[in-house]
Amino acid sequence: MxxxxxxxxxxxxxxxxxxxxxxxxxxxxxxxxxxxxxxxxxxxxxxxxxxxxxxxxxxxxxxxxxxxxxxxxxxxxxxxxxxxxxxxxxxxxxxxxxxxxxxxxxxxxxxxxxxxxxxxxxxxxxxxxxxxxxxxxxxxxxxxxxxxxxxxxxxxxxxxxxxxxxxxxxxxxxxxxxxxxxxxxxxxxxxxTNNHESGRAFQFQNMWVRHEGFAELVQEDWTVPTEAEGLLNLKIKLSRIKKTFKRWNKEVFENIHANLRNCEENIALAQTEFEENPSPRNRMEINKQIAEYILLLKMEEDFWRQKVALRWLEEEEKNTRFYQSWVK
Missing domain, CATH: 3.60.10.10 (Endonuclease/exonuclease/phosphatase)
Known part of the structure; x- marks a missing residue:
């Protein structure tokens, strides 16, 4: 000026x-x-x-x-x-x-x-x-x-x-x-410059909320100040937490289907060890692995439900465009 x-x-x-x-x-x-x-x-x-x-x-x-x-x-x-x-x-x-x-x-x-x-x-x-x-x-x-x-x-x-x-x-x-x-x-x-990783748009995964550390992760990231106000403050926080979610998803969830297979192997191993040594500690390990497996199953169910819903919306949009063009 x-x-x-x-x-x-x-x-x-x-x-x-x-x-x-x-x-x-x-x-x-x-x-x-x-x-x-x-x-x-x-x-x-x-x-x-x-x-x-x-x-x-x-x-x-x-x-x-x-x-x-x-x-x-x-x-x-x-x-x-x-x-x-x-x-x-x-x-x-x-x-x-x-x-x-x-x-x-x-x-x-x-x-x-x-x-x-x-x-x-x-x-x-x-x-x-x-x-x-x-x-x-x-x-x-x-x-x-x-x-x-x-x-x-x-x-x-x-x-x-x-x-x-x-x-x-x-x-x-x-x-x-x-x-x-x-x-x-x-x-x-x-x-x-548009630097989206692998060219994919960000998508929130519903299964994330089932993780015990999700609420704490959001709170810690959201409370970090940006030195901005109003809508700019909101924009910066949303952009920042999107990167946090991507990194957290990669580090914690990786591939939900592969995690399930690994958990099944861990349950089988824990059951074998319990059969060889039926101690309270080994029984507790079986229960722990089964609880984790049930949680992963629910997460996988969330994943497929969300994926099917999005696919249904895409198909619905295509059908709507088709019928609109047919009416015209």
Missing amino acids: EPLTTPNPEIFSKALGLTYKDSNSNGKIRIFVEAGADFEAEDDVDQVLHGRFTCPRLPSPIRISAVYAKCTRGERLVLWDKMRDITQVTEGMPCIIGGGDFNTILSTRDRAGSVTNRQEEMIDFAEAIEDCRLPDPIFDGSDYTWAKNGLLERLDIVLVSEMSTRLFDAIRVTNLPRVASDHRPILVRCRM
Whole structure:
């Protein structure tokens, strides 16, 4: 966020529904984040605020540099060198630079309403981007982000590193309409990579609730704080407990049918040992194995009942579509 005055961050926090985190040394750049996210400044100068952004929905932190460039070419040379330093330090990490006012254009296509020669400034900017290896992604919306007295320019640009393109399936930049400023806000949307294990959707197994440790597992996982609020808090907890269930199912249940076969073998072994030595301890072991076997049978029954019900729903849906098409 680039303020023209010295605003009260609390007012903007309430208006945006975001938490104020930090500003650069001269107060020209301010950072706000959603609940649960964080921004930790790592480099702070007049024209750029660079830091580490973390969010529960991201698998790893990303580096973000917010820019508010000076108005003269000589002053911007300092910014280009700082960008080179930042990208050298963050090499191999996801990094996004921009979203602010670079106060210069990248090509003649980024300007309308004036024929002023800005060739040297464009070369400086282009060389800095090339040195930093930060491509300018395709954007939608207006071709120009700034307008004043008939002059139109694209001064607000977002640059992304190659690692950012690997972290996300897609990065989309949109130049939004101007409302209360001569600059257009820039919206950057990043779509996360779909990493579902073996491509299967998560499915809750009814047999899990029969396990003696199920309630404790849910309680322990659900009570761990997320540092978020509202629907984001709920979303994070649901995503987290889904991973917990998958891991727990693999470690505890494995294959329910194989567990039954193993339990049958254990019962037969316990009965043989009791016949050889009819002690109370061996009798207790038989009863223990039989109790576990009955529990596994009920779990298997839950498994098949749920599987048959889902299959019936799929068939019912197919039949419904068939009859609807036949009626049409």
